[in-house]
Each structure stands twice: as structure tokens, then as C-alpha cells.
Amino acid sequence: MTLFDNPRALELTRRHFFASTGVSLGAMALASLTGRAAERAPMPKGGANTETGVGAALPQTHFPTKCKNVIYFHMVGGPSQMDLYDYKPKMQEYYDKDLPESVRQGQRLTTMTSGQTRFPIAPSKYKFTQQGKCGMWVSEVLPHTSKMADDLVFIRSMHTEAINHEPAITHMQTGNMVTGRPCLGAWASYGLGSLNQNLPTFVVMVAKPSNQEQVQAISARLWQSGYLPGEHAAVSFRAANDPILFINNPPGVSPEVRRTTLDGLNKLNELNHGLLNDPETKTRIAQYEMAYRMQSSVPDLADLSKEPQNVLDLYGPDVKKSGSFAHTALTARRLVERGVRFVQVYHNNWDHHGNLGGRMPDQCKDVDQPCWGLIQDLKRQGLLDSTLVIWGGEFGRTIYSQGGLSKTNYGRDHHPRCFTMWMAGGGSKGGTIYGETDDFSYNIVKDPVHVRDLHATILRLLGIDHDKFSYRYQGLDQKLVGVEKANVIKALIA
Template sequence: MDSFQEHRLLETRRHFFASAGFSLGTAALATLMGEGKATAAGSKTGIGAALPETHHPAKAKHVIYLHMVGGPAQMDLFDYKPKMKDWYDKDLPESVRNGQRLTTMTSGQSRFPIAPSMFKFAQHGKSGMWVTELLPWTAKMVDDMCFIRSMHTEAINHEPAITYMQTGNQVTGRPCLGAWTSYGLGSLNKDLPTFVVLVAQPTNTEQVQAISARLWQSGYLPGEYAAVPFRAKGDPILFINNPPGVPSDIRRKTLDGLKTLNEMTFQQVGDEETHTRIAQYEMAYRMQSSMPELTNIQNEPLTTFKLYGDEAKKPGSFANSVLMARRLVERGVRFVQIYLNNWDTHGNAAGRLPSQCRDIDQACYGLIQDLKAKGLYDSTLVVWGGEFGRTIYSQGGLSPKNYGRDHHPRCFTMWMAGGGAKPGAIYGETDDFSYNIVKDPVHIRDFHATVLHLLGFDHEKFTYRYQGLDQRLTGVEKANVLNGLLA
């Protein structure tokens, strides 16, 4: 038996249907010619979607996910703990820690001295949300936001924790939330990707964590659902322009020839990644005409930069990235992921947090107001948060220059706005030490289930067949949609 015949006998059930012309890859490619259809049960999906409709009517059509890499300190930003002033320099009680796991960065400390927040807090809005003085712009819009104070995770180190938050599993190789969204909803613009990633540059780069493209991969989903990363300098996307001396008509003829060859390969083998290549080549060709208009922010009115701040004019800044996110969803991109580094405050927390907050404060406010002005707010879910929180006890002493906070997976704060999230809501509660959850715990699985619900999907039914199992973002353990966060 030759190797080709052996391959055909060992091919998966999915590949069998692919060779018969009924694969997901074929369906996805076919939708490049038009959008899916909806019934009364769900919402209409878009170009390239693997599903014709959602499970129920969607509240959100787009997601802008702002991930703060490193883990923001919840007690310095949103989780106000005034009683900690009386605990200054006293050790964290063992009854609070209760033997919980520590990182190797502080497990060897002889003491765990309490370090209350150095920053003032005040209540804002009708919701009475406590917000640090470092976020005056954010404080203006708390009644538009819902805060989750009781997020928690099992991961205690950055790489597995970020992977967990993005893909629902600490082990790499799974599709991320953006890829699932891309797979289920497709795009509303055939000339732009469904899923885009931007890595913003913080003003302060004292302790930047490494992040990799594994965070925005498609995993076992077809490769066309992975994110397209945009660059801050040079061409937004590598190799988007034709090589020197190659005119557009020659490029088109070359791509037509490649498509013919790839279709022949697909008919022989039935590998869905072949159609991924076809879709990627075609998307790259169409983006050559759409990208210049998208990335030219000079056409934005002066009021835009007054809203976001002058930093929005600086390529690669967080403000510039969120402005780009608005321009992307305005043009039909479903999911925009923005990463901002340097929240890993093991030291010099008092010196670094003001800089980090300046990076995000007016920019986030500007984004929410801009989405409202463009009529996109109700259909765009904005998410803000890190991969875990920080400890109330200090790492490195209590002097303003040296004190820092270690990783803390037991509780941290995130917020959401728009896209069907309940405005002015506060969900969950932590103890006086911001160390343990005392009310309404929210696991990453619950967060993912809620986001999928707002996008129109039942997380238990939203699956993909892989290695003989119906895989899903929320895994096999129990996950709950947080109805208290739904408008």
C-alpha cells in the first residue's frame, strides 16, 4: 500500500466529509461570497462564519478586549480597603492566608507586611463605585460600567495565567476567545480580518512581561480564525504590499494560479488548512486597498484627539491602539484584542502605577464616549482586566521606592461596558484584605460563558469536534452565565 492510500484510510471523519465537499472549511470559504442567514431564534452571522446563526439573539456584535499584562493591583485601583490603614506593617494573618499557595518570589520572606494603598479613593456615580485618584477620567463613567470584584483563577504565574484567561486553559494550544468569536460570528467586512491584535507600548517599561502569538492563535480551529497582528511601525501587516516591481495585475494572476493549485490539493487530501491558505492569500490581497484608509488617522477630526488625548497621535501607544480599535469595529471587525504591558508591580509600585493609569485613563474614557457617538456602544462589548491580582502584603519592603506586590490569583477586579453588560453594576465582594472572595465568586469559565452569551452563543452548545470530542471554550467543568451582569 502506498503512503497516499494509507493516509486516506487513516484520515479523520472530518477529513472524510471535507473530501466530499461538506467540510467546515468549504462552508467558511463559501460565505466569503455572502453572509449567513438567520432564523427567528438567533442573530445573523457574518462573512466567513462557520455557523449560519447564533443560538439566541446577540446583544454584542463586537468585542474590544483590553488586557493589562502583568496583573493590576485591585486594591490600588478599584477594590478599596480602608481598614488596611490600621494594619500598616503588620503581618498578614495566617487565618486570612490559610495556607494558600505563594510564588517563589515571596514564599521565602520571613514577614508578610500589610501595605495599604498609597492612593486616595472616592465614590463616584449613582452606583457609588470606589475608584482611585489615579483614574479621574474613568471615575466619570462608572455608571456606564459593570465591575467584577470577585474574579479568580488557579494560575499563579504569568504565562499559564494569561493563557488561561485568553483560551480557557493553562496549557497552550487551545483557541482563544477572539478565535472562537471569529469562528462563530465571522466578519462584517470582507476586506478586513475578523480578529485583530494590537500590542500597545506602555510609557514606562520597567518590568515588561513577554507575550507571544500563542495567545491569539486558533488552536484546533481552522487557521483562518486566528488573529492578524497589527504593527505600530512600518507597514501595519508584514508583507502586505507587493514586492518591488510586481504590479497588482501580476499579483492577482499569481494568486489565481496558487488558488487553482491549492484547490487541487484540497480535492486530493481534504486538509482544511489548504482552504485556510486560500482565505489568507485572498484576504491579504483585499487588505492592500482597505489598509491605507483604515490606518490613516489624520482624517480624524480634532475633537477625536481631544477626546482620547494627544497620545492617540503616537503610533503604538495605548490611546492610539484604542482609537484604532474603534476604527476597526466601525468597519466590521468582530474582535479586537489590545495588550498593554508593565502591570507586574513587584517593585516601585508607587512610582509605576501613576504612569500606567495615565496610559489607560483618558483613552478608555475616550473609547467609551466615541463608541456612543458612533452608535456602536450598545453593540460593542468592552472588557478590561489582567490575568490575576496582587497581594495586600508587600514584596521588597514598605518604602515608597521599593515596595511592590506579588501575584495573587485568589481575587482580582475586571470591568465591562456596552454590548449588553449591565451599567452601574458591582458584582462580587472580597474580604477586608482583598485576599479572599466573600460573595459571588467569578471563575474565568463564568466570565467566558457570559461573554459568549452576550455574543449570542450557549457556551455548552458552542463546540468544535476535535480528536473525537466536542471541544468548547469553557471546558468540561461547570460554568455559569452571570445574569447579574446582563442588562
Template structure:
């Protein structure tokens, strides 16, 4: 290529240069992964559902699986495990006593409490009861969730190295505290492809909590595709009249004019691709076409008027309030019903440094009935076995109070060494309880589960071997689970 006689080539970025010289990292990775998918994935047993969707990097899944979709409900801020699921009755004896040094063992603290003179223990003010045949202890703040205990797989021994929100959420979503990596949803989209040509494979929604006391900042970095092809980033649905910005044609522009315009743009982009061989040009073409198809599919998707009243009642009184967690949960069900591969939902305001009793009731009221309604609804439609629902935050909270403590008012600092998450459906083992913490919900005493272990287990439920599922980037076979050993938690799989 003569750069001096090609004005477009003079604008080449470093990425474009390598692409034009036949060293496109994306193309090599795709070809490499496609080869491994064909050679490395065993032919599954007869009768197993191993099909992948359109545009999938994997020719078929590595393992037989029923799970096709994921709904991931992330509680932004870090829910206090000892106020919801990790019952610690012995703490009543320690009210306002300092956390023993033998429990803390010199572990690092955030700067928000590292300067405290005392670390007064704050027992949960909530009552707990055993629920279901599994006997899981669940707080009185979650009465609807308690009714489905035997559908849920509880992990009480989650842990992470991240101690602050941004790196912790990034770790939970991408497997690494450093930004710029593909998230779990992007990996699922890339490996398994699309099940509906008129909707994205990966959608993200941010639900608005009823209590706005302390909102954590979250950004699109959490649902990006990183070094994977750009079309695997999530499409963000808004809580507004137009769920997707600019999806509707402007006044005076008919669908026919829009179609003609896109056809012209496609021809120009194809000429540009032929000239520069930039793989992102193909991504742009695909995204324009998807946007055009969504002009008809999204209005139907977001119209809840045809949902039976008995279904709306499952999700609770806020289901018709756009942007509420209930509305978002029902929309998530409608998305997976229509073949969207991965739905990521964020619910904010779980960062309870203070006034936990005053705020926890609002938080649990937001999510309790909608989560129960979502599970009931998936069962009603025969989608429960094929849809994995995940619930949890980026870390847990401390048993000691940030600042002072009273029987009715306390706050909790960040705590990465143990927290609780749960899964339901999608091949997970309902009624299972995995992992234990000490009497202070401070250290794990049995069956620790790292974030990378959770990711490996989720991929396994989707039929993917996390060690074989790689993408060539910067000279390395990159994985969601990273370079350290990750373990599939077989006890959580039905």
C-alpha cells in the same frame, strides 16, 4: 490511494492521512456543529438581531443579542486591584503588620515571596472616592475612568487557579492553562463569522507602554486558532509603517502581476487539495485572498488623518504616537466600525513586584483617558450597544509587599484568588458592581466569578450558549468553557 505511485502522498503527515481517508476532524466538526446550530439553536424572537456573518459556523445566534463586536483590553502582568478598584481603607491600620495566618489559610505562594520571613501589609497610597450613581470606589489614578462609572459593569471577585504569567494569560485567553487551545477571539470568529470581507474577523495589537521597566513576554500562542480552522487565528497589526508584514507589493510588482500570481497559486493549491484533501490548503487559499484585499483596506484603516480633532482629543495627547495605547484604542474603534468581529489589545508592564507607586502612575496615564475616549467615541458613533469592551489582567496582586514596605514604596506579588475586571457596552449592565472581597482583598466573600464564568457571560452577550457551542476534536466536543460547570453571570447583563 496508491501511496507508492503518488509522490505527493509520500509526504503525508498523520493529519493528511486521516483527511485523505475521509476522516478529516475539521470537516466532521464543522458538519457536526452546523447540524447542531440548525437543530439546537431556538428560533429567536421577532425583531431580535440574530444574524451571523460570512463563514459563520452558527446559522444564527442561540439568543437575541445586540452585541456584534468585542474589544478586549488585556493588562499584561496583573493590575493591583487594591490600588485601582478594590478599596480597602481598613488596611491603613495594618501598615507593615504581617498578613494574618487566618487570612492566608495556607494558600500557596509564588517562589518570589514564599521564602520571605515576613508578609508586611502595604495599604494603597492612593486616595479613593465613590463615583457615579452606582457608587463604585475608584482610585485617584483613574480620573477619566471615574467619569464613566455608570457605563461599566465591575467584577471584583474574579479568580483563577493559575499563579504565574504564562499559564494565567493562557487561561484567561483560551480557558485552559495548557497551550494549544483556541482563544476567545478565535471562537468568536469561528462561530459568528466575518462582517467585512476586506478585513480579518479577528485582529490583535500589542500596545507599547510608556514605562518599560518590567515587560512580560507574550507570544502568538495567545491568539491562535488551536484546533479550530486556521483562518480564525488573529491577524497581528504592528506599530510600524507597515501594520502587517509584506502587505505591500515589492518594487516592480504591480497589482495586476500580484493578481495573476495569486490566481496561479490558487489553481495549484486547489490541485493539491483535490489530491490530499487537507483542509488547511483551503485555509491557505482564503488567507492569500484576504491578504490581497487588505492591501487596499488596511492603509485606509490605519490612516488617522481624516479623524476630526475633537475625536483625537478624546483619546489624549499620545493618540498620534504609533504603538501607544491611545493610538491602539482609536485603531480598535476604527476596526469594529468597519466590521472586525473581535479586537484583542495587550498593554504590558503591569507586573509590579517592586516600585509600584513609581510605575502605576505611568500605567494608568497610558490607559485612563484612552479607555474613556473609546467609550465616548463608540457612543458618538452609535456603536456602544453593539460593542462589548472588556478590561482586566490575568490575575491580581497581594496586599502584602514583596520585600520591605514604606508609605511611598512597595511591590506586590501575584495573587490569583481575587482580582477586578470590568466590561462596558455590548449588552452589559452599566453601573453594576458584582462580587466582594475581604478587608485584605485576599479572599472572595461574595459571588465568586471564575474565568470560565466570564467566558460564558461574554459568549452569552454575543448570543451564544456556551454549552451548545462545541467543536469535535480528539473524540470530544470541545468547549471554550471546558468540562467543569460554567455559569453565565446574569447580574452583569442588561
């Protein structure tokens, strides 16, 4: 057969030729959708809780799992650690004095404070008390969180290299400051698979803060699957009207018609895949089928009318307000209860460059009772032991004030050197206080925890060895934790 005997070959351009030969590599990637496992360590023999879900890259976890589900609350903007959890009473003596150069040590500054000639110290205006048997100091603006101190693992020595929001949030979510990598939820979906085929494995929700003074922009790039198969990207749940766009049938279209339509589309997509071997075609087929199944499961999920009043009361007065943090927290519990593997929630307006005293109480009021209510609710449902709850931002704030300083109005700039996060449930060791900062909450003096250490620890709680969990992309074995050494913080694990 000559070239002229094949009409399609005559239509090939040079660019198409190289693209189509490259697609043959896509067939190899397609194996990840049909059973190719991630690189893995030797599996435990006879260990309990090692099974993974449907479509998992790992046939078993590397270690017995501590948790099956994750709810991750990200406070967009960077909460001020010294106003919430990192109590620094000595700073009262330093009010309006300049931060000593011996403490700042030439740290690079953002453009918002690089022009300042002074760095006046602004002690927290809030009172702190020790809570629980662990004795954790907690601010008065978190009265409900204070009541569950012994359920929480406090990490006061988190640190990162990123000093601006976009790279810092990207780093916290994906393990790299450069966009385009899979996020933590996508890795969990890929490695562990689905626990409920009628709902997504990975869901994201954006809660609306009651105070809208300085909302930080976030983008869907934070919850995409990167180089992993597209089915592992998060499905976004909305606060109003239909939780998920375009899954319901339009007027006049019956379920039978929709089923017939999908069957026809699937056949066309299968033909297309046979010609081009594009892995995303398989993803498209899977997503169409998921949307069809969600038509019946999502309405039940979104209906809070069957929740007992005593449960609604746990989350506070805003629980029935669509889009509120309280509503989102309860929805998160309903999602993991139904087998959603990973729930990511973003809450905005924690970027306190100014008016911290006026805005911080609003922010804390949004999240304080709902977080407490969620932990109590998970306990009530017997889900806390198998659900890891994470709370934190992308970096911390400076002890010095940005701009002017008064006892009623001050702001804090970005601070990557130290900040506080907490975890609860899911095999974490409640009542643990880990890490220590100096008197200025500026430098870590004990037990530093890098972002990649946090990721390695979360993966371990999920039963995954971070060093042996990878995805082959562009000739490299890509990992969530990257190429630098990451440490599992064993002190945080029960």
C-alpha cells in the same frame, strides 16, 4: 490493477500510509470551512438580531445578540486591584503588620515570596472617592475612568487557579492553562463569522507602555486558533510602518500581476488539496485572498488624518504616537466600525513586584484617558450598544508587600484568589458593582466569578450558548469553557 501499476503507491512509506489514511478525517474537518455548523441549541424563532456573518459555523445565534463586536484590553502582568478599584481603608491600621494566617489560609505562594519570613501589609498609597450613581470607589490615578463609572460593570470577585503569568494569561484567553487551545477571539470568529470580508474577523495589537521597567513576555500562542481552522487565528497589526507585513506589492509588481499570480497559486493549492485533503490548504487560499483585499482596506484604516480634532482629543496627547495605547484604542474603534468582529489589545508592564508607587501612575496614565475616550467615541458613533469593551488582567496582586516595605517603595506578588475587571457596552449592565472581597482584598466573600463564568457571560452577550457551542476534535466536543460547569452571570447583563 496491482500495486506495481501505480508508481505513486511504490513511493509510500509506512509513515506516509498512516498519515494519508488519517488525512481522510481531515476531509471531515474541512466541512467546517465549507459550512459545517458547530453543535447548537434550538434557534430562537422570530427573534431579532440572530443573524451571523459570512463563513459562520452558526447559521444563527442561540439567543438574540446583545453585541456584535468585542474590544478586549488585557493588562499583561496583573493590575493591583486594591490600588485601583477594590478600596480597603481598614488596611491603613495594618501598615507593616503581618498578614494573618487566618486570612492567608495556607495559600500557595510563588517562588518570589515563598522564602519570606514576614508578609507585611502594604495599604494603597492612593486616595479613593465614590463615583457616579453606582457609588463605585475608584482610585485617584484613574480620573477619567472615574467619570464613566455608571457606564461600567465592575466585577470585583474574579478568580482563577493559575498563579504564574503564562498559565494565567493562557487561561484567561483560551479557557485552559495548557497552551494550544483556541482563544476567545478565535471562537467568536469561528462561530459568528465575518462582518467585512475585506478585513480580518479577528485582529490583535500589542500597545507599547510608556514605562518599560518590567515588561512581561507574551507570545503569539495567545491569539492562535488552536484546533479550529487556521483562518480564525488573529491577524497581528503592527504599530509602525506597514500595519500588516507582506500584504503590499513589492516594487514593480502591479495589482494585475499580483491577481494573476494569486490565481495561479490558488489553482496549485486546489490541486494539492485534491490530493491530500488538508484543511489548511483551504485556509491558505482564503488567507491569500484576504491579503489581496486588505491592500486597499488597510491603508484607509490606518490613516488617522481624517479623524476630527475633537475625536483625537478624546484619546489624549499620545493618540498620534504609533504603538501607544491611545493610538491602539482609536484604531480599535476604527476596526469595529468597519466590521472587525473581535479586537484584542495587550498592554504590558503591570507586573508590579517592585516600585509600584513609581510605576502605577505611568501605567494608569497610559490607559485611563484612552479607555474613557473610546467609550465616549463609541457612544458618539452609536456603536457602544453593539460593542462590548472588556478591561482586566490575568490575576490580581497581594495586599502584602514582596520584599521590603516603605511608604514610597513597595511591590505586590501574584494573587489569583481575587481581582477586578470591568466591562462596558455591548449589552452589559452599566453601573453594576458585582462581587465583594474581605477587608484584605484577599478572599472573596460574595458572588465569586470564575474565568469560565466570565467567558460564558461574554458568549451569552454575543448570543451564544456556551454549553451548545463546541468543535469536534480528537473525539471530543471541545468547548471554550471546558468540561466544568460555567455560569452566565445574569446580573451583569442589561
